Every structure is written in structure tokens, then in C-alpha cells.
Amino acid sequence: MGRKKIKKKGVRKNRRSREKIKAKKIDPSSPKSESKKELTISAIDDGTVIDHIPSDATFKVADILRLEKHDGVVSIATNLHSKSVGSKGIVKVGGKSLTQDEVNKIAIVAPDATVNIITNYNVKEKIKVKSPDFIDNVVKCSNPVCITNNEQVNTKFYVVKKDPLKIRCHYCERNMGKEDIQII
Ligand SMILES: [Zn+2]
Numbered sequence: 001m002g003r004k005k006i007k008k009k010g011v012r013k014n015r016r017s018r019e020k021i022k023a024k025k026i027d028p029s030s031p032k033s034e035s036k037k038e039l040t041i042s043a044i045d046d047g048t049v050i051d052h053i054p055s056d057a058t059f060k061v062a063d064i065l066r067l068e069k070h071d072g073v074v075s076i077a078t079n080l081h082s083k084s085v086g087s088k089g090i091v092k093v094g095g096k097s098l099t100q101d102e103v104n105k106i107a108i109v110a111p112d113a114t115v116n117i118i119t120n121y122n123v124k125e126k127i128k129v130k131s132p133d134f135i136d137n138v139v140k141c142s143n144p145v146c147i148t149n150n151e152q153v154n155t156k157f158y159v160v161k162k163d164p165l166k167i168r169c170h171y172c173e174r175n176m177g178k179e180d181i182q183i184i
Contacts, residue, residue, distance in 0.1 A: 044073055047094040049116040050106060055079050057109040058089025063183050064105045065093065072096060104132045108139065109181065111163060131162040139167065140182040146172040155184065
């Protein structure tokens, strides 16, 4: 019985907060309306926001940044509506600035991503990622007999085509597309 009561309370609360939002909405054609929608995940005071990640690469970006080991705030949202990418993901990482190496890795799975450096809740710098020409020790070769899968050899790929991504293994010359990419 007690549980039922709590549930009812929650529903009522939700409805009230939804009404509040509705009442606040003044001009739906306002250019700010899209950024308002993006606030579905909380803002961070200091850190990095990676935006415009294709939805299917959102968790790969989290893997690249090893976010499961990060101590600060991490917010991951995916399958968000985006005018430019269609369906996108956003990753927000509190208390972390990315290295150039990490930015390059992100470019492999999210070539249109933007990296925003946040200081005191404001965007201090906006970086557009750039696909690298070489990929060293980031991607696993999909060829099971490749030397990199059998000996202690770092993987190395050449970027043959940037969009859609096509890379070639330096050792076995296997060509790989976006769908074959597995981050080490
Ligand atoms: Zn290979």
C-alpha cells in the first residue's frame, strides 16, 4: 500500500513539472529552442562536451576516453534529434580536458564531432575534429591471422578514405570500413 502512495505522488509531481515547462515556453521559433532541447543532460561547470557524434558511435567515444574509469561527472546521451547529423549523441565529461591524441581518436569514429571546452559553464573553445592520416594503436585489425592479433605488435592503419571511413592495415593490407572498427 505504501508503495502505491509513493507512485501516485511521483506521477503528480511529474505532471506539475511538465506544466511548468509548458508555461515557460514563449517562442517556439526562437533560435535557442534547439540548444534548449540539448539540455536533456545536465550542464557541466568545467570539462569537455563532445557533440554531434553519430548515435552509433556514442559509446565508442566513451570507450576511447576510457570513461568507465573517470572519477568526475560523465553524462552520455544518444539517439537525440539533430538537424545536421540526423541522430546524434553527446558525451559530457566533467573535470577533463582532452589530449590531441584523444581528439584524433574520436575523429575516427565521429568525423563530424565538435569538442567544446567548458570553463565555468561557458564554452571557452570549440574544436572541430579532423580525421587523421594514420591511426596508430587505436583500432584492432579485423583479420584474425594479422601479425597484430598474434604477436606483440602495435596496429597501424592508413586512412584511405575519410568519408565514409576506409582504412588499410599496414601489416596485412586488409581494408576496413566504419562497421569493422573496434577500438583497442
Ligand atoms: Zn592487419
